[in-house]
Amino acid sequence: MIKVTYIQPDGREATVKARPGDSVMQTALNNNVPGIIAECGGSMACATCHVYVAEAWQTQAGARKDGEEDMLDCAMSEMRDTSRLSCQIKLTEALDGLRVYLPEEQG
Amino acid sequence: MTLIEGHRSLTPDAGIPVLDIDPYADATLRNPTPYYTALRDAGPLVYVPHYNVLAVGRYEETRQTFSDHETFVSSRGIGLNDFNLEKPWRPPSIILEVDPPDHTKTRKVMSKALSPKVVRTLMDDFLATAEALVDRLLEQSEIEGVADLAEAFPTAVFPRAVGMKDVNPRHLVDYGAIVFNAVGPDNSPRRQAMSRAAEVGGWISAACARGRLTDDGLGAQVYAAADAGEITSDEAGMLVRSFLSAGVDTTVTGIGNALWCFSQNPSQWEALKADPSLVRPSFEEVLRYTSPVHTFLRTANIDTHIADHPVPEGAKIMCVLGAANMDPVKWGDPDVFRVDRRPTGHMAFGAGIHGCVGQNIARGELEALLSVLARKVARIEPAGDAVWRPNNAIRALDRLPLKLIPN
Ligand code: FES
Numbered sequence: 001m002i003k004v005t006y007i008q009p010d011g012r013e014a015t016v017k018a019r020p021g022d023s024v025m026q027t028a029l030n031n032n033v034p035g036i037i038a039e040c041g042g043s044m045a046c047a048t049c050h051v052y053v054a055e056a057w058q059t060q061a062g063a064r065k066d067g068e069e070d071m072l073d074c075a076m077s078e079m080r081d082t083s084r085l086s087c088q089i090k091l092t093e094a095l096d097g098l099r100v101y102l103p104e105e106q107g
Numbered sequence: 108m109t110l111i112e113g114h115r116s117l118t119p120d121a122g123i124p125v126l127d128i129d130p131y132a133d134a135t136l137r138n139p140t141p142y143y144t145a146l147r148d149a150g151p152l153v154y155v156p157h158y159n160v161l162a163v164g165r166y167e168e169t170r171q172t173f174s175d176h177e178t179f180v181s182s183r184g185i186g187l188n189d190f191n192l193e194k195p196w197r198p199p200s201i202i203l204e205v206d207p208p209d210h211t212k213t214r215k216v217m218s219k220a221l222s223p224k225v226v227r228t229l230m231d232d233f234l235a236t237a238e239a240l241v242d243r244l245l246e247q248s249e250i251e252g253v254a255d256l257a258e259a260f261p262t263a264v265f266p267r268a269v270g271m272k273d274v275n276p277r278h279l280v281d282y283g284a285i286v287f288n289a290v291g292p293d294n295s296p297r298r299q300a301m302s303r304a305a306e307v308g309g310w311i312s313a314a315c316a317r318g319r320l321t322d323d324g325l326g327a328q329v330y331a332a333a334d335a336g337e338i339t340s341d342e343a344g345m346l347v348r349s350f351l352s353a354g355v356d357t358t359v360t361g362i363g364n365a366l367w368c369f370s371q372n373p374s375q376w377e378a379l380k381a382d383p384s385l386v387r388p389s390f391e392e393v394l395r396y397t398s399p400v401h402t403f404l405r406t407a408n409i410d411t412h413i414a415d416h417p418v419p420e421g422a423k424i425m426c427v428l429g430a431a432n433m434d435p436v437k438w439g440d441p442d443v444f445r446v447d448r449r450p451t452g453h454m455a456f457g458a459g460i461h462g463c464v465g466q467n468i469a470r471g472e473l474e475a476l477l478s479v480l481a482r483k484v485a486r487i488e489p490a491g492d493a494v495w496r497p498n499n500a501i502r503a504l505d506r507l508p509l510k511l512i513p514n
Contacts, residue, residue, distance in 0.1 A: 005463055029451055039387070039470070042453040043462025047223055074223040 001059045002091050005050075007097045020093065024086035024100060025049040035102035042087035044068060047075040048107035052082040053089075054099035061089050061098065076104030111159045111282035111290050115421045116407075119154040119272030121160065126153040126162065130402070130425065131291050132216035136497035139401060140196045144153050144431035151414035151487020157287075157485055158187060158292055158425040160404070160415070164509070166437035166454075168414055172212065172405060174459030177390050179405035181461055182206045186290025186499075187423060196301065198288055200352070201345045202464065210460065211380060217346060217464045221326050226471040228267050235471040236264050245513045248492050252507030257363035260476055261355050268468070269350050270324020273314040278307050283356025284498060315347040325350060354465050357399055358472055360503040365390060365473065366442050367507055370487045374437025375446045380481050381472040389446035394455035396444050398429035401502045428454040429502060486512040 002018040004027055014052045015030035020022075028036045039047035042068060053061045066070070072079045086100065109116065119125075126149045128142050129135060135142045143215035146153060146164035163169045172179050182205050184190040187214065190199060199205065201214045219225075240260060244250050270341040285307055287302035292389050313319065317340070321325035326347045333343040369376045379385050409423045418424070431454045456463035463469070480487075491508035 026452075038451050038458065039391070040462065040466055041458065042458065042459060043460075043466070045456075045462055045464065045466050053402065066211060067218060070215070070219055070222065 001099075002093060002096045004091065004095070005097075006035065007099065007101045008035060009104050012015065018091045020091060022091055024051065024084075024089040024091065024098070025107060026087070027091060028086065028102075033105060037062060037107045038087060039107065040087075044071055044085060044088060046107070049072045049086045050075040050077060050103050050106060051084055051086045051100040052103065053084050053093060054101065055082060057083060057095070057098050060094055064088070073101070074104040076107055110192055113184075113186075113193040114423045115189065115192060116160070116421065117161070117422050120417045123152055123154045123161070124150040127157070128155070129157045129181040129292050130155065130162070130427070131296075131499055132156075132160060133295070133497050134500070136296070136380075136502075137495045139429055140183050140433070143427065146427055146430050147434055150499075152164050152416045152418075155425065158423075160187065160425055161313070161414065162425040162427055163419060164427040164434075166431045166434035168185050169426050169428065169431035169454060170458055171426075171453075172413060173454065173457060173461075176206060176460050177413050178407065178409060180408040181405065183406035183408070184290075184404070186452065187292055189406055189423065191406075191421075196304060197286075198345070198471070198514075200349055201342055201447060203353070203461070207358075207460070213338060213346060214460065214464060215336055216329060217349070219332075220328040220444050220466050221468055224439060224468050225325070225328075226467045229264075229468070230475060232267065233472055234479065236260065237475045237479040237492050239485055241476075242363055245483065245511055248510070250509050250511060251291050252502050252509045253351065253359075253363050256366065256476075256506070257359045257504070260362060261358040261472060265350075265355055265358065265468075266473065268325055268346065269354075270321035270326045271314055272319050272321065273310075274476055275310060275314075278310050278352060279355045280359055281356075282311050283352050284501065284503075286352040286445045286499035287356065287400075288498055291495050292331045294499070296499055311348060311351055312344070314431045315344050317344070320347070350465070353463070354468065356501065356503070357465075358469050360399040360501055361390070361393065361473060362476060363507055364399060364488065364502070365393040365477065365488060366509060367504060368393050368396060369487045369495055370493075370507075373488075375444055375487060376481075376487055379446050379477070381486075383478060383481055385446045386447045386474055386477045386481065387470060390470060390477065391450050391453060392444060392446055392448045393449070393473075395438070395441075395453035398432045398455050398502055399404055400455065400500055401429035402500055406443075418488050428457070440475075444445040480511075483514060484511050485514045486510075488512060
């Protein structure tokens with residue numbers, strides 16, 4: 001089973017179960033985790049699914065996809081080294097326990 | 108080889124249900140709902156003998172097929188004809204009708220030019236234009252929603268955003284309609300479109316030349332990418348052409364459909380007026396509910412499967428986005444128009460790498476217009492029958508008589 005923890009800007013945490021193959025964005029929506037808008041539905045066109053991946057998970061979460069950086073640059077909250085578009089992180093067993101931080105502002 | 112509507116003849120597997128409906132018949136294009144239901148009910152993958160194609164209309168299969176750009180390619184055309192076998196009517200779009208790695212390069216240029224950041228810089232003009240237009244229309248006792256509002260707004264703001272020196276509103280709207288009708292069969296909408304293609308297409312190409320653009324618009328950004336060596340200057344012209352084919356008629360349709368939704372659902376207009384934070388989500392619901400792009404096709408580039416049915420290489424697959432957006436399995440109560448639904452994942456802008464690259468600008472235009480309307484207009488009332496305009500890929504209104512009742 002894959003579990004993902006979403007941490008709100010005020011520190012509140014929600015740990016939810018994910019279906020393998022779903023994205024971190026989709027998993028948040030499926031479980032009513034607030035803080036992700038995902039206006040474009042995962043087409044890498046809106047930058048409203050921005051998350052900061054916990055440092056310990058950065059390698060497993062993988063590198064940014066082609067074009068992702070340009071879109072992150074458009075996000076409402078500042079882009080950091082740990083910034084990812086959550087629609088571009090696909091969940092596998094290897095990501096069980098993943099922790100992501102939600103930004104102050106999404107759109 | 109004899110081609111059927113420009114593609115190779117297909118013998119479907121015997122296990123695939125048959126749907127004996129003409130998806131491009133005039134009556135179906137005007138009122139597609141019964142066809143959408145029949146398509147979803149028939150199965151996850153169906154065979155449409157009328158055009159010798161396969162079709163998907165349930166949400167899950169439509170989304171999967173549409174996003175799997177490696178198996179179901181766009182480079183062989185997103186209409187009924189297979190570009191491998193028949194020469195298309197115009198040089199193929201280098202962003203819509205192309206696969207990676209070529210697509211990756213042009214998509215990058217376009218998504219930069221149309222990014223949320225860029226759209227934020229356009230919002231002041233969108234809002235000021237909406238304000239002036241709505242004020243003017245509120246002085247009239249009745250308006251024709253399509254011409255007076257749906258066409259008037261994008262043809263004012265979009266050419267300015269692109270930086271066009273030449274503006275012919277009629278050609279700008281019609282070019283999109285021509286391109287979208289061209290993806291259908293050899294029916295009357297397509298024949299009419301083709302009869303005007305040379306004239307309108309010629310005007311469009313000329314208007315996309317670098318010399319006909321200002322140096323501070325979206326068009327100039329695309330030409331700057333050519334200066335930087337990311338694309339050739341011919342490609343830049345082609346991409347500016349894509350702004351015009353995909354960015355005007357579609358937005359006109361989105362606005363018309365939004366006005367129609369609210370005129371039919373007064374309680375939802377009240378809900379929007381009561382909570383302006385619903386402006387953006389309400390447009391998503393308009394998109395889901397009306398699917399301005401109702402159908403695009405893909406071509407199987409290898410022997411493959413959909414929903415466990417074999418699909419041979421060369422098969423054309425109709426991806427019926429309008430049916431997917433009305434799938435009760437996905438949406439629960441799809442027939443209800445609810446501004447607070449937040450229908451993330453709807454298929455109106457497509458999905459995957461070919462998802463509409465201009466969706467931010469469309470959202471920006473609608474946000475401006477709907478927020479101004481919500482502030483000033485108490486009610487949007489029908490003043491006659493809405494008439495739909497049959498188009499092979501677009502579900503658009505032809506006429507929408509309305510009364511705008513000021514606050
Ligand atoms: S959902 Fe739009 S960029 Fe991720």
